[in-house]
Amino acid sequence: MSLTSDVRRKMYEVMVRSRAFDDRLTEQYWIDKKPIFAFGAGPLPGELHTSHGQEPVGAGVCAALLADDMITTGHRPHHIAVARGVDLKSLTAEIFGRKTGLSGGRGGHMHIYDKRVNFSSSGIIAEGLGPAAGMALARKMQGKPGIGISFIGEGAVNQGAFHEVMNIVGVFKLPFICVIEDNKYAVTTHKSASTATERNSDRATCYGMTGEFVSGNDPDLIYAAAERAVTRARTGGGGTILEVETARLLGHFMGDPGGYITGERKLYQVDPIPIYRRRLIDENILTEATASALELAVNTEVNEAMRFAAESPFPDPIDALNCTFAD
Amino acid sequence: MSLTSDVRRKMYEVMVRSRAFDDRLTEQYWIDKKPIFAFGAGPLPGELHTSHGQEPVGAGVCAALLADDMITTGHRPHHIAVARGVDLKSLTAEIFGRKTGLSGGRGGHMHIYDKRVNFSSSGIIAEGLGPAAGMALARKMQGKPGIGISFIGEGAVNQGAFHEVMNIVGVFKLPFICVIEDNKYAVTTHKSASTATERNSDRATCYGMTGEFVSGNDPDLIYAAAERAVTRARTGGGGTILEVETARLLGHFMGDPGGYITGERKLYQVDPIPIYRRRLIDENILTEATASALELAVNTEVNEAMRFAAESPFPDPIDALNCTFAD
């Protein structure tokens, strides 16, 4: 694959979809959470970690993948799920806790699973790394295609699981990519206060992996780096640690005003979507009109998913008692 | 401190003491374990991981330390305990499970604690790293002298705790040394089969630490590298990952014949003690006579410790019920 106009349009579309999705969720989220904030209140209870600003990472990496590839990620999964093509209606319904949701409402926003597109997310920091490596191993043993990709935050690198899994990937030369979304913050803690090295991709040499760092939160560059990593993985070239500089435009989760991001650091909180839109128009990949049409279509689609979710029934209480064990 | 003749004689003495200690324990260990082997049988039950071959690491590093420095280590603690000056009688009595032991028989050979000389060991891989860093932090906060030193095996590097603690050491610039005893094996697994990098000391750059690799299992070189690391730690220069090539002359634990160490790999299993003896005599630090006298004295001392232990009473069963909580 190469960075064709189609790929770029597709990436833009995916970014717009993810943003519309997060925007609609945000609106829903605040219903009944004012004036008194409570995680548990309103139609969309629980913690909500939106992906505002990180859309280029999901879009760029997923555009370089094939259907067989397997993704795991963490507590901030929307942009990746959307980019991967997780069914928008079932995804929304899951986040609304409905019977029609991907997991019938058992999982919720941090636990998004869609086996049809080989996608999983879960909420403990760095916990998806081992599973993604194991999925890659499984395919290798089965002689089937597919590489493992795990997305983590820059803060998650400091979890021991990162070290253990990267080493295993290196020792067994697994077809694997660790994508580190460096949005500079883990909750309120800046990368510089938590991490003894500036670029986590530099750690790759310690693990017999290849390191790549992409700055600028630029989907085109992310795509290109991901493609190199994917090719490497598919051709026996081993694993890649791909660190991508991105931006978390809002707080850690809804309700965090993010007031600790001040001064110079605010300069990095730039919205990548209008920039990419501008570029695609400037380069005649989109026109103002086609861009607007695309945005309208995507917003309609997202609104429909929201409506579908809101109108879906809640699960039966008894559903809490099944799916603990497979039989 | 510098590598004076006194220091070198002392290192030799410490190595000889550790070896004699392990040799006597080995004799005791096999009592009642033949013809049928059973960990639990005989006067010295349980797993026993002796330090045959690794004496230079304990001797070299400990010679560079001061009394205030704090050591943690793991399942193979004897050479370090002896080098650190843990009281030989109480140490032996602990390994014999006697009331006069360091922990009154509660701890055993993998759990050697001697607060008087700031020494701890425990049996879960890499578990001592965090505590040693914490001890260093405590002294820093208290404005008291003392650095933290943790000894681990090359296999232990692959435990997540290594990564987490090294990063913490780097972020907080703690006065800390991680000594990696690279004896090439973790139980039966060769380093090359478990570790995606050849030299773990190379990882130091990822943690804002200094890396040093010492080859040859040579106490003089180990001492020199340890001294550099100690000076760095004491003068605010941060932490060091000091990897030392050493040799495990016997199996993983008593009872493991080590038959998996074959071919070329056997070449590395060289006893460092006669080599060092030869060198000290050649360089006129010792004579044949003073060396023999030293060896005799040390052996007598070790034999006395063994006798002390063997003659000590067992603890009262009731002792199992105290020391769970401090009051």
Add this chain to the structure above:
Amino acid sequence: MSTKEAAPWESPTLANASRTLTMCRAQREAVEWEMTNDPNVFMVGEDISGFGGVFGTADGLGAKFGLDRVIDMPISETGFMGLAAGAAMEGMRPIVELAYVDFIGVCFNALANFAAKTHFMSGGQFKVPMVLLTGTGAGYSNAAQHSQCMHATLAHMPGIKVVSPTNAYDAKGMMHTAIRDDNLVVFMVHKGASGVGFMGPLVKTSLADVPQGDYTVPFGKVKVYREGTDVSIVAVGLAVHHALQAAEELAKDGISAEVVDLRSLVPLDRDGIMESVAKTGRLVVADEDYLSYGVSGEVIATVVERDPTVLKAPARRVCVPDVSIPFSRPLEYSILPVASRIADAARAVMSNDRGKGRV
């Protein structure tokens, strides 16, 4: 941070001069007092210096005591639990925050095999005085990995004291006790009762008048919140408040329920449990942790190994029925030990109806 910008994890301040506090505010006073009076006390955890941690227990303490005593850590729980244990072995008294007890699985060894056993393994040479402050519980749709209680997971391991206050007075007094204790104390607070901002309306029965200065509440004593004669509802954590609500309901039916708060799982006040059950002759245990191999079994066994004949009816348990905590609200509420489930269990015990109400 200005009031307008207040992060939701800040606890709402109650009427100004009042000394009626939420648990998290009360705990914070104890921490502040100890940090002021004992230079060896310090805090470590994630996101505590600026924002006071998820519970607000460290609220403002970073600014007051500086970043050297309120230390933000990387997401390296094994690393910093070990670090805290080592510091404790050298005479410091760390208070470690682990925001959600659900994360304990990444650092269980450092706690249960190292911090908890060092005193024993060293034959008493080393003490490990450290407090692990952690949040428990469900009820706000935070799903399977951010809603657990795991009371028994910690209480089962030797060498760990495990406490769980349910009101502000106890929270402060037990925090003083915890910090002064020479052992690893796990201090579990249900998010839903802590009074932390992001959990919405306060649980009234968790508020209490709190003395200004320092005072201690000892571990290992149950607290009888409400006396009764027909049935003992023995509970822990938020379930205590559910039990109080259930007792109100039951009173309307003419059932007099005694509500016993364990407060401390290790040490466990077995005499206190027995005293109540011997009096009422009936037992319901309410616990938001998983049912099997947990607190509920231990409480029942405690009675039965003393005297099974005190029980006039089978004991009942109202717990999470050995499933993961579901996200969706109706699923979640169906498995939590809410007041209605507790009341149903008590009624069943009263009618000695052995078939119904058991999960």
Add this chain to the structure above:
Amino acid sequence: MSTKEAAPWESPTLANASRTLTMCRAQREAVEWEMTNDPNVFMVGEDISGFGGVFGTADGLGAKFGLDRVIDMPISETGFMGLAAGAAMEGMRPIVELAYVDFIGVCFNALANFAAKTHFMSGGQFKVPMVLLTGTGAGYSNAAQHSQCMHATLAHMPGIKVVSPTNAYDAKGMMHTAIRDDNLVVFMVHKGASGVGFMGPLVKTSLADVPQGDYTVPFGKVKVYREGTDVSIVAVGLAVHHALQAAEELAKDGISAEVVDLRSLVPLDRDGIMESVAKTGRLVVADEDYLSYGVSGEVIATVVERDPTVLKAPARRVCVPDVSIPFSRPLEYSILPVASRIADAARAVMSNDRGKGRV
């Protein structure tokens, strides 16, 4: 490896043509059968390919199936537990060896929060068929960090099946069942009963005639090793063998003890427990895990939430009294649930002596 050089962790071979096997030999047959017949079955663990792991369960399998199916791992338990779970999600059936259950604290999250909950959290989309084979237990002076049982630590968490066979027939049949199960199954074998070489003399009651081919032993059914009428001794793991010994002793005193092996903690055969206790009217629970918040409480509660009146005397527990396992032999044996302690408890129950014998 020649016989002369045999590592102690190899299981001694019994009389040649005999099909009387040790547990570890029997388990090994099941693993070999499944690996032969199902290409998705593979093993991961530390030091398994050449030496068969600490239990000899993988003995010779590395040579037979190659290093791609018997995979030696670095000392990275979190990493390879996660890896195994991911492989299982993609249709493989990994058998993971964790030599000592004591190490579970370094990888508890990957098991209890991920592998155990994925089926639930995904609403049934993903299955995680994996077996965790692990060794438990004390009795050979391996001290606080290599002697634990931690039965309840695992059995308390939802989504994990936990089994613990006590004889070779069950070990093989349950290993077949475990490998074919679509869930995370923790397969706990007491080192002292497994028949592994380094543990010395074999426990006779753990040996059994074992059929050559494959067969399954279902989970969730107790096994009554010995029938009796006066007191039920409900036990798990090595304590079952201690109980059998105790029953012999008790028989000499004219006490008829029924010995019930739980075999499976999750699912737990509550009816099977009740059936025995309803018959004998007396209950002793023997478990080498820690006493509080564990198996013993759960067994007692199981009886009492059905019918406390079946108990003619207080139930008693013979467990490790909430202390770390000490190294020194006399200390260690004083806290293990050995036959004499079990017999004493049974005698106390018989004499309805409520004061003595309780730890």
